[in-house]
Amino acid sequence: MQSIHRRLFSLFRLVVPGLVALTAFAGAAAWAQSDYPTKPVRLVVPYPPGGFTDILGRLVAERLTPILGQPVVVDNKGGGGSTIGTSIVAQAPGDGHTILLVALEFAVNESLIPGRLTYDVRKNFTPVIRAAYSPMVLVVHPSVKANSAQEFFALAKSQPGKITYASGGSGTGSHLAMEMLKTRLGVDIVHVPYKGNGPATTDLIGGQVQSMFLQYAVAKPHIDGGKLRVLATPGGKRSAAMPGVPTIAETAAAGFDVNPWFGFVVHSATPPAIVSRLNAAIAQVLKQPDVEKRLLAVGADPTVTSPKEFADFIDAEIVRWAEVVKTSGGEGGIAQFFVRPDPSETATGPPASTARASSARAVPPSGSRRRGRPSG
Incomplete structure (x- = not known):
């Protein structure tokens, strides 16, 4: 009997310190997550300023700051059809202090340029919340x-070949819509x-190009001012913000x-507790x-999801657009128009030489041609 007691006591001495250490580690991890954020939060917008993503990103960042108790700073990292900014977040620490604003291209690029991405949408990111839909309009x-x-x-x-259309870059929603x-x-x-x-x-607006699919939020003041003419919206149904504008369908x-849809994701290593905290915080902002x-007012439709x-929505979008690319002829169809990022685009943004609007054109992909009046 004494032998059994001695063995049990020895086992107790071995196991208890481990349990205490494990409990302490779990407690420390939980404390760290409940204390989040511990420093300013970086919100990467993988598009240049001037579009709806910038409007949404800055609005959410402004309202998140008092909720999280730390500054939320917008960082525009445009280029490569959103792939440059997305790659930056894929390489960032998974601690919730770097957030990525994503749009339609986030799911589409999986099928259009699968061998050229430096990240995997499903493996490298955890979705936080879908924030809004923002209809595009065809303007001329x-x-x-x-x-x-x-x-x-x-x-x-x-x-044929005489009419031009602009896009915010190869692989963006405006490009995809027109190519389809x-x-x-x-x-x-x-x-x-x-x-x-x-x-x-x-x-x-200057007449260097003749048409474009543009987010209604960006196009509206120019439409109201007579600088652009709206023809239609590519959505499946008319937008409540512009019921008089017919659909392409x-x-x-x-x-x-x-x-087009918009949402927020973080690195896949981000703890679930922090993902939940961000979901609740952004939802609180969108419900204000x-x-x-x-x-x-700018035609966007706020949404709140878990x-x-x-x-699940992103998974469905990846499947949907994979089918679109496949039926369009794959590499010989729509996909041929989606190219590698312009070498002049870097993680820090376009070079200073692109300051003039007319110089901000990306290198046209094979099959694209640049027409229209030189901008000087």
């Missing part, structure tokens, strides 16, 4: 002789990619539906009446 310079999408594409068909329509309708409209919607919009291509009012709901 007032000099274009078309008052509807049907008239615009008829004009493009009658003048070009394939669907059999028209030759020349792509002029830019390093962001800001410089693209400037050249569109109604006027030019039945069943066409491209509705004045925030909702500001987003609705991390799992957003993860």
